[in-house]
Amino acid sequence: MVDLAAIVADIGAEMAAAPERGVPAQYIPPLACVDPARFGMAVIEADGTCHLAGDADMPFSIQSISKVFALTMALGREGDRIWSRVGREPSGSAFNSIVQLETEHGIPRNPFINAGAIVVSDILLARHEPRELIGEMLRFIRTLAGDEDIFIDEAVARAEQQTGFRNFALANYMKAFGNLQNDPARALGVYFHQCSLALSCRQLAMAGRFLMRGGVNPETGFNIVSAERARRINALMLTCGHYDGSGEFAFRVGLPGKSGVGGGILAIAPGKASVAVWSPGLDAKGNSQLGKLALERLAARAGWSIFDAPVAEGAR
Secondary structure, X not given: OOOHHHHHHHHHHHXXXXXXXXXXXOOOHXXXXXXXXXXEEEEEEOOOOEEEEEOOOOOEEOHHHHHHHHHHHHHHHHHHHHHHOOOOOOOOOOOOOOHHHHHOOOOOOOOOOHHHHHHHHHHHHHHOOHHHHHHHHHHHHHHHHXXXXXXXXXXXXXXXXXXXXXXXXXXXXXXXXXXXXXXXXXXXXXXXXXXXXXEOHHHHHHHOHHHHOOOEOOOOOOEOOOHHHHHHHHHHHHHHOOHHHHHHHHHHOOOOEEEOOOOEEEEEEOOOEEEEEEOOOEOXXXXXXXXXXXXXXXXXXXXXXXXXXOOOHHHO
């Protein structure tokens, strides 16, 4: 019998003592000043049991983890039509790279790199004004988490607007190829605000439960997305959720996961748990250094890697 409470407590203590913690994102000023000593972890099991460690109730900027929820909304509204405008393949490039857009005619590789997420924002804008859509996104994630205290950090959103020159370049480039239907500034306004959502590990793990439960919100019993789409979102998280570090994450952790440059990672153990970790220090790929390590240890000790399989009786 796995003692998850002990495992989470042990990992929390190990991460608190870890000497190599990475460096917080420097190009967004409010993120650059976050204390790298912070570490939080929340594990919510299928039956609702919650295990916490460290700064699990401290809100942080989820940044690109928000792309999971934006993609969920887009699939719910437009279905598979979105795949004519954004791909489903790993990029092998940095999250803000512009290189592939030239050779692939303005179609981003996947919805989890910045270019792909900007297209998703553009798709969602088809029926809304930016302010309305931002409000709907906030309501959606509050509903998933069952928590009205979740908010958008306006200071982070302003900093994104003031420093997001690469994102402006990506949006304008895709507009030139005809893959943005709205003014780039409108799509970027939505994108910057969704990235500025502030959640704690507990809130984020709660919001991710539907991906652990085959698309069903366990609070209401209603489908957020179909089981098939939940499976596909998890597949994209596994193959594309850590940018050009996705293969390494799959190799070491073996769970669908989505990182953000705020230092958070949402990971899903299908049928077992929704997990959120946060430590603001990043590695060279822009993923949380301690977050990856914590998830590697959790998956190994709990036996949660999706590549783990029971050994057949005759093979023992």
